[in-house]
Every structure is written in structure tokens, then in C-alpha cells.
Amino acid sequence: MTPLRSELPSILAPAGPVAAASTDLAWAMLAGSVGVISVIGALIVFALMKRRTVRPVPWLIGGGIVFPVALLSALMAYTLARNANPPLPADTLVVSVTAHRWWWEVSYRDPRDGAPIVSANEIRIPTGRTVRLAVTASDVIHSVWIPQLAGKVDAIPGRINHLVFAADRSGTFRGQCAEYCGDAHARMALHVISMAPTEFDSWLAGQADDAAAPATDRARAGREAFLRSGCRQCHTIRGVSAVASRGPDLTHVAGRPWIGAGVLRNEPGAMHAWIANVQALKPGAQMPSFDLDEDTLGSLAEYLEQLR
């Protein structure tokens, strides 16, 4: 079972080799900075103590040129050595991420036939396997950043950028859009869920399936409401409605731990609150708050909550 609670998104708590390399670099540079600050601080104190005879050459050449050049060269060498890019392994998992205002479209390839399997706002990966995200955007520039796994890469309309990482433990890692993209920029989280490879394979196979049929009358009414109330203009539920990609694919929405790109935990009642109050929960979102009667809203929420 994947942990629902995400770890704190600190770059100092890496969960994979790519992030770990930059964390080591961060610590090395922080230590170096403390050293430089100490040296310069000591020099300033030394300079302030009393009037001294100053020979300019040691100060200017030694302190001003040799000292920084030596330190910076060492830093450059360390960076190059620590961050060599090995070639991608053959079993690299490729996931396409298209950023929209203000959510993430995530597309896997079905290992059986290469057909796309579309999800949203979370990326599931098998622990230990290298992942390459192919990142672009449909509207404005966004940026994919999951601090515990890798540095960020911009999602730019008309371009595809790549981000390579792997997770070395299971867990849920929070990320967030890092390029300002308008009103709901602050509410555009992305979660990466690292799970055991076998668990991942069966999850992905399940994602390829069409949506679960409603099991209760109320859920059936909810499916009708979905088709009637305008939801399908933007959202796809495979097996139920035609492809519409202005909003997240909802085929397996109930299996996702969050809704609204990290705005709400997907707990009982959350779907109901979301549909009725999108604009209060995520001001500026493209989805309107739906003013539905309680019965319709309740059945719609129940239907969506069983789309595992």
C-alpha cells in the first residue's frame, strides 16, 4: 500500500540518485560558503583592529585572484565529477507530462501495445527504475519540480524538455509548478508516488482499463449526471464519454490521493466539496463551481468516488 502522506519536499532529503547528487553538492557548497565567510569575516576583523602596512600584491593577487580562482576551479571539477550523466538504461520508463493551467496531464505508454494511458496530477513510478519525463505545456510556460527526486525543468509550449530521475525508496513526493503561470500557480501541485515494481505494473494495467461500472443506483444516477451536467465537455471517463482533454481524465480518479492538483485530499466528501466550490478552493481554476441540487451533486460525487 502506498503511503498517503507525502514527505516534506526538501532538497536536503533526497529520495533518488539525481537529487542526492545535487544535495551533496549543496552541502559541499554550503560548507565551502561557511568557510569563505569565516575567512573574510576574520580578515575584516583583522583589518579593523589597527592601522597596518599593507602590501597590495598579496591582497589583490593572492586574495582577489588566486583564492577565488582556486576555489571556483575546485568547485567546477567537483561538479563535473559528481554529476556525470550516465546513458539511460534500456528499461527507462518514459512518461509524458503536459502542463495546463492549472493541472498536469500525465501519459504513460501501455507496455503491451504502446497505447497512451492518461492520468493527471500524479506520476506513479516503480522504485529503483530510471524515469524520463518528456515535458511540454499546452498554454503558458510551467515548470516541473519534485525537489526530492530531481531539479526542475520548464514546460514550454512548442518544445519538449526532458527530466531524468529515479526514486530509491517507496513513498510519495510532493512537487509544485515552479514557473509562474497565472492565478492558480500556487495551487498546482504534482505528486510522484514511488511503488514496488510489481505493484506498479499491476496498477498500470488497471489504469489501461475503462472506468468501473457504477455499482449502486445512486452511482448510476451520478453517471447520468456526469453526462448531463456538462462535465464531459472537459473531462474524459473512458468507456463512458468521448475524449475531452480540457480537464483531467477522470477514468480512475478515485484512485488518486489528491484532487484539484493537490488542493484536497481525496477523502470521503472531498469530491462533493470540490464540485460545488471549485472557485473557492482553487480561485481562478478553469472549472466553474457547479450549482447543482444536492441530490445530483451527491450522486455525482458517489459515482466519481468509486472510479478506482
Place this chain on the structure above:
Amino acid sequence: MRASLPNRLPRPDDELQRLRDAWRTPKGWRFITTVNNTNIGLLYIATALLFLLLAGVLGLLMRAQLALPENTLIGAPLYNQLFTMHGTVMMFLFAVPIVEAVAVYLLPGMLGARDLPFPRLSAYAYWAYAFGGLGFFCTIFFGVAPDGGWFMYPPLTDAKYSPGLGADFWLLGIGFIEISAIAGAIELIVGILFTRAPGMTLGRMPVFAWAMLVVGFMIVFAFPAIIAGTALLELERAFDWPFFDAQRGGDPLLWQHLFWFFGHPEVYIIFLPAAGIVSTILPVAARSALVGERAIVAALIATGALSFALWLHHMFTAGLSALSAALVSAASLAIAVPTALQVFAWIATLARGRLQWTTSALFLLGFLATFVVGGLTGVMVAVLPFDAQVHDTYFVVAHLHYVLIGGMVFPLFAAIYHWVPLVNGHALSERVGRWTFGLMFGGFHLAFFPMHIAGMLGMPRRVYTYPADVGWNTPNLLSSCGAAVFALGVGVCLFDLVRTLARARRPHGNPWNSATLEWLPNEEFGARSIPAIGERDPLWHRPGLAAEVQAGLHWLPGTASGGRETLITSVAAARIHHLMMLPGDSALPILAAAATAAFFFLLTLKLPFAAFAVGTAGVVAALRWLWQTDQRPFQPLAQVGEGIVIPVGAQGLSRPAWWAALIFVVVDATTLSSLVFAHVHVAMAGDACPPPGTSAAPMTTIVSAAAAWIAGSATLFAAQRLFARAPYSVAAFCSLLAVAAACAAGGSALQIAGFLTSGLEPSANAWSATVGALLGVGALHAVLLGVCAMFLIARSIAGRLGPESRASLDCVVLFWHASTVLMLASLAVVQLMPLV
């Protein structure tokens, strides 16, 4: 008193009075017509400080919103306007203007000039900035401020995603304030090169002047890129020309290249003057000459040059090639070296001297401490893997405030404490100053140090709120508290500043025992006589200098013409060359500035007819102002020292106006280069050049257009030859000018016609859009050259163009030939690229 001084006692009785009369500042409401750079400098500084306060208040509002997670004080729409305006106002309306303002105020005195060479240009630059800036700021009160970030990245800022007027206010408002910054830079460069006191060789020039010289050139090369960028983005918004639209062959990254080609040098445009201030004040506070002055000047120049190689480091996460990213990373590390050199020179200066613990000195130490930290985090973000993590996070927010507040605002406050006595003879309170420094320094670090941590904990920038459970609460609360403490410190200083400036004027003397000339006794005309300089740090080496200068024993102790004038000296050795007549006070600069500002605002509000009406009024005011320039000298020679007579005015290359025109031509060429870069960028990005469905103009038409441009220049050359014969035939001269203007107009018309026959539709794709922009620039040049020709014709007929008043002709000739070359070059690029 030394026997070899230029003048002798006694001085004529009325000499001082005539000097005072010539330079008297108008009283009452007419004060707004003043063009004296000392007055303009004070207005300029005050206005820039006002913007510091206003943008600071915006920052405080942001900190109030972010103090607590999920805070509902300010919603996203307003918050986004707040951070956009905070960044924009701080960078464009505070930081760059204040460094130019301090220079405009200090440099005449520091260089020993009566005034800089183009006082009316400074007045225009100031008023354009003041009107434009205040108008721009007011948009936030109506909720129509821009909200696309100070970097204005498209597509977010194009008409689809930012449909309101906010982005237009940004583009037109900021584009136009850049023009004012360039005007200021021209004044500073020419002033520093030509109006230094006799004997103040480049080697003896104060470091602050060196810093401003470097900065002036940086402005000239960096700002045109943003002017071109804003023009393109506004064209995209207004006419749907898709420069940045990926679906039609444009590229969002094109904007980022243009923006950061300006934006990175901008950081050093802000920092280098501050470094110059530190190199000026620190030796005074430490009572020791600056260690390694030449090394520091070399470091300033190296920093200025290197800063143009770094713009890509703002785009490390945008998907650059590995090689270019690695090169820029190395260059970004390299720029730390000249900065480290300066830091060590300053510490060595402290070691050689004995620090006086003034408030000014406290701010300098605060600067050193803070700036070193900011420099180190700067090195960290130059390292690619680390930058990929912290780019666009609060770590960068912390870094940039450490280098900008630590590196520029702290030296600025040191400068305020140091130089305020120049204004009315009173220093700020040292007791209050300790509070100011303590609150600002402590508040600063409390506010900004935790942001490093917030960034490393994963907090991105430009978020109006954050969840409570991701670990960012404590650093944010600390930052908000720190911001309040910092603001309190600024408030205390402001209170003391107002209190001090309200006191009665008295002579300032040299309260800190400074080394530079601005501390000579001075009045509105600067020093009574212009000192002969024989060494660096003149006031330290020549204790009697102040008395000599005040007695009128040095150069030009009065006014030769009865008007305003200053000495023009040679660039390197500062030998006396000629006497330059300076223009008097006038309402024309402020009128032209008001009209320019109104033109841009009315245009933004989509009122084209009103805009063109005031625009015309502005052009009339500017032409009237230009009409008054370039007058025949009142007499051929003037006496400036005992038995020493020099020419009044000069022609051709010896004349400052020609150099100003040359710098203008450089600005023009850089702007056009930016547009050509845009064209090449989108042409190379496409699969085919030109894109399918588009074709280049027929080669014959374009060759004819090129021939027409060349014919225009050739005709102008003939006119110039004719003019050189004295007396020249006015009728023939005017006819030739008219023909030349017609040729230029014909060249522009032919190139437009050529592309129209090939079916150019600028909104079809980015390639066509950039061609359209280049054609537009061609037409603009043709119009400008036409106006120049008419201006020369009018002057010629009015008898205002002669062998001794030919600067307008010389400047037009320069601009004309440069335009021809630029047009030919851009035509060649557009026509030849499809062939390769």
C-alpha cells in the same frame, strides 16, 4: 598660494555676481524649468526614493499575505499584481534611476565641471521618468496593474492569457522609461569623457566616475534589447504578430533571450555604481587611500564586459544544450573573480587605515557582510545541478535580495549618510543613524536569511499562498517579521532625512575629510573656479585647494559669455580643449517629457487620435528645443586663465554633441540587431526558411530599395560637400537634402512594396512577423530622416546653419549613413537567409 595657478588676484568686482546671475535657479513654480543637473539630480534622487518606498510597501503587503499559510488577506489577482509591480518598480523605477540620479547629482561636482554637457537632456530624461513612472504606478490603484511578473514571459503575457490593459501598461510604460535611462546614459558618458577638470586624467578620475562610465556603456548595449523585446511583444498583443507563439513558428524563449540579454547586465548596472560608491566612501571612512585603485577599475570593466555573457544562466531550466549551459556556468563562476578582487581591495583599504565608526561606515560594513553572502549564493546558483533545484524558488529570492539590498541599497544608504551634507550643509544624526542601520541590517537578515531555507525546503516563488503542512510556516513568519523591522529602519531614516533637509542652508565644508572635488565650496554653478588637478584624491594632497578655488584662482573663475558654460577637456589627458556654452533653464524639456508620457499612456488606453495630438505637441516642443541648440559662438575665443585664451565651441569630432549622436547611433544599431536576432532565431527554428506559404520579396525590388538607400546617403554626401564651400548655395543645399530624404523614403517604400507583392502577412507566422517588424523600423528611419532633412532645410533658410554652427548637420550625416548601413544589413539578412 602657488605661483603657477591659472589666475591671479584680485578678481574683478562683478565676476562672482555675473556667475551667480547666469546660474540662478528659477524661484517658485518656475523651478520646474530648471535644467541644472544639481537640481535635476536632487529631484531625480527624491523621485527614485519615493519609488523605493512605494515598491517597499508592496513588498510589505506581500509579506503580510505570506506570514501565515493559507492566508486569505490578499487573493491571487491582487497578489500577482503586487509582486509584478514590486519587481518592476524596484528594478526599473528605483534601482536604475537612482544610480543615474546619484551620478547626475554628484558627477558635475566630482569631475569639477560646472555642469554636464546636455542639461536639457537630463531634465527631459528626469521628467519623462517621473511622469511615466508615477502614471505607471497609479495603475495598481485601479486594479489594472500588470500581473505577468517583472519578467513578463509570453505566452502568459500575450493577448490570450493577459487580455487586460495591465501588460500594455508594462510594455509601453517600461519601454519608454528605458528611453529615459538611455538619455541619462548618454549624458553621463559624454560628461565623464569630456567635462573633467583640467588635469584630471583618466588615471586620476575618481572610481565612482569610472563605474558610471562602464555603466553608461552597459546601458547603451543592454537596454536596446528590452526596447526591441517590448516592441515585439506589444506588436504581438496589439496586432497578433506571432513572434512568441509556438503554434505559428514563434518561440516563447525568444522573449527570454531578449529580456535576459538586458536583464543580466541590468543587475551589474545596479551593482557597479554601488561598488563605485563603496570605493569612494570607504577610503574616507578608513582614512586611507584606496588600495589597488587601478585593479578596481580593471575589475569594473571586466565585470561590465562579462555580464553580457551570462544571460543564459537565467534559462538553465529552459532546456539549453549541455555545452552552452556549461559555458555559461563557467562564465557565471568567472564573474565572481573581479568581484572578489574588489572585496579584497576594500578589506586591504580597511587594514591600511583606521575606521571612523560613522553610520556611513556601518552601512559599508553591512554591505560587505551581506554582499559576500549574496556573492556566495550567486556562485551556488551558477552551478547547474544546484540551480536546477533552487531556480524559481525562495532561495533565489533570498540571493537576489542579498545582492541587491546588500550590494546596492546598503551602499546607497552609506551614500545618503555621506553626501547629505552637500545638500544644505547639515549631516544626518549619527545617533538616529545607529538605529537606522541596526533596524535595517537586523531586519534585512531576519527577513531574507530564512528565505534561503524556505527555498531549499521546496517553496517556489510567486505563490500567493502555501499549504500549512509542507514545512514552510516558520521561515515565512520570520521573513514577515524581518520585513517589518527593515521597514521601520527605513522609516526612521526618512524621518531624520526630512528633519535634516528642513534646516537652513549653510556651507558644507568637508565634514568627513573626503578626497574628491564635490566637497569644494560650491554654489549653483559648482565651484567658483574649475580646479587644475595634478593627482588623485586632490583634497587630501592639496589642503589649500578649497581656498584657491573659492578665491577664483583656478580656471574659468567667472563667465566669459554672461551665460552658462563649462570647460571641455580631452578624453584621456584632460587637457583644456574649448569652452562649451550650456543651455539655460527652459520649459521645453518638461513639456516634451509630459507629451511623451501622455502619448504612451493614451496609446495604451487605445485613444490613438488623442495620442497623436499630444505626440505632435511633444515633437513640436522637442524641435523647438533643438532649434535653440547649436548657435554661433558669441565670440570666437574666451579667456579662462591669466593670458590663456581658448576657442568657444568646436565643430565636428571635437564637439560633445557629435559623440552623443554617435552613442545614439550605437543604441539604434543595437536595437536593430536585436530585431535581426529575433528574425534569425525564428528563421532557424522553422523547418524551412521562409516557412511554407511565405516567400521573400523579389530580388530586383530589394536591390532597387538598397540602391535608393545608397543614393540617399550619396546625395547627402554631395550636400555636405556643397555646404563645405563658404558661402554655400542655400537653394542647392536644400534641394539636395530634399532629394536625399525622397531617396530614403523611396528605399523604405520599395522594400515594403517588395514584400507586399510577395504576399507578406505578418500575422501568418513568426518569420513574416519579424520581417514586418524590420520593415516597420525601416519606415521609421525614413520618417526620422525626413524630419532631420526638413529641420536642416529650415535651419539653412533661417541662416542658422553655417561653418560655426554645423553640429546639426554633422549629427544628421552620422545618423543618415548609419541608417543606410543598418538598412542594407537587415535587408541582406532577410533576403540571403533563405538562400543558405
